[in-house]
Amino acid sequence: MRVVISIGGSVLAPDLDPERVEGHASVVEALAREGCEIGAVVGGGGVARDYIGAARDLGANEVQLDQIGIDVTRINARLLIAALGPQVDPKVAHDYEDAGDAIRRGDISVMGGVMPGQTTDAVAAAFAEYVDADLLVYATSVDGVFSADPKSDPDATKFEEMAAGELVDVIADIEMSAGSSAPVDLLAAKLIERAKMRTIVLDGTDPKRIEPAVLRGEHSGTDIIPEGGDEPTYWAQ
Numbered sequence: 001m002r003v004v005i006s007i008g009g010s011v012l013a014p015d016l017d018p019e020r021v022e023g024h025a026s027v028v029e030a031l032a033r034e035g036c037e038i039g040a041v042v043g044g045g046g047v048a049r050d051y052i053g054a055a056r057d058l059g060a061n062e063v064q065l066d067q068i069g070i071d072v073t074r075i076n077a078r079l080l081i082a083a084l085g086p087q088v089d090p091k092v093a094h095d096y097e098d099a100g101d102a103i104r105r106g107d108i109s110v111m112g113g114v115m116p117g118q119t120t121d122a123v124a125a126a127f128a129e130y131v132d133a134d135l136l137v138y139a140t141s142v143d144g145v146f147s148a149d150p151k152s153d154p155d156a157t158k159f160e161e162m163a164a165g166e167l168v169d170v171i172a173d174i175e176m177s178a179g180s181s182a183p184v185d186l187l188a189a190k191l192i193e194r195a196k197m198r199t200i201v202l203d204g205t206d207p208k209r210i211e212p213a214v215l216r217g218e219h220s221g222t223d224i225i226p227e228g229g230d231e232p233t234y235w236a237q
């Protein structure tokens with residue numbers, strides 16, 4: 001089974017904690033031991049938002065802010081690489097071809113951001129499509145996709161499952177400036193819809209939740225059901 005895991009900066013690096021990064025690396029390694037081929041995409045987290053906030057005050061434009069965000073995601077990717085064993089490609093992949101080559105060699109490949117105007121959510125979706133992944137997992141700071149932002153709307157309800165097209169509709173209303181927060185960004189939602197990619201959005205603050213989700217489909221987040229896609233297959237079944 002080939003899986004791309006997007007580890008949001010909010011769960012990997014809300015601050016700099018080597019133990020937290022180690023926890024995520026252990027789960028990636030455990031999945032690799034189960035025979036999964038893995039691509040990981042790492043977000044920018046609190047450090048990216050601090051840099052983006054400071055540069056915005058200094059007058060940087062949104063593209064410049066995105067470039068700062070990309071640099072920080074790549075530093076976070078280096079952190080995850082540092083915590084992974086010899087099976088990881090030591091280079092942060094800057095494009096999908098390099099990442100795909102690493103996976104075909106049998107390495108774990110780690111990416112950060114690639115270009116302004118999007119977030120690492122879209123990188124993960126494009127990476128998953130490029131390598132024909134069986135599953136795309138978003139490990140984020142909230143346990144799935146809600147009808148509205150659960151942090152600001154107490155009446156927001158969680159989707160246990162939703163069609164990719166519905167995901168696009170929910171996400172379309174969320175503001176998109178450098179450093180903004182969404183469980184999955186709009187471009188990612190469109191790519192998931194286009195690729196008919198089986199996708200899970202779950203709370204990855206405890207990385208141990210990722211393993212049963214990948215191996216057995218067991219999680220309490222949101223399943224994004226591809227319209228016209230294949231039935232889900234799980235490695236352990």
Ligand SMILES: Nc1ncnc2c1ncn2[C@@H]1O[C@H](COP(=O)(O)OP(=O)(O)O)[C@@H](O)[C@H]1O
Nearest residue numbers: 008009010140142145146148149151181182183
């Ligand atoms: N419809 C929604 N469903 C779930 N979360 C939402 C929604 N709209 C906004 N959010 C916010 O998106 C945040 C997830 O984004 P973020 O913290 O940036 O994660 P990541 O680091 O994984 O990119 C949540 O904390 C939540 O407040």
Ligand SMILES: O=c1ccn([C@@H]2O[C@H](COP(=O)(O)OP(=O)(O)O)[C@@H](O)[C@H]2O)c(=O)[nH]1
Nearest residue numbers: 009043044045066069113114115116120179
């Ligand atoms: O391909 C990319 C990836 C990231 N970013 C920028 O880097 C920031 C941090 O990345 P991301 O939002 O994925 O991090 P997370 O929300 O997971 O902390 C984003 O808000 C964008 O400003 C970008 O411009 N292009």
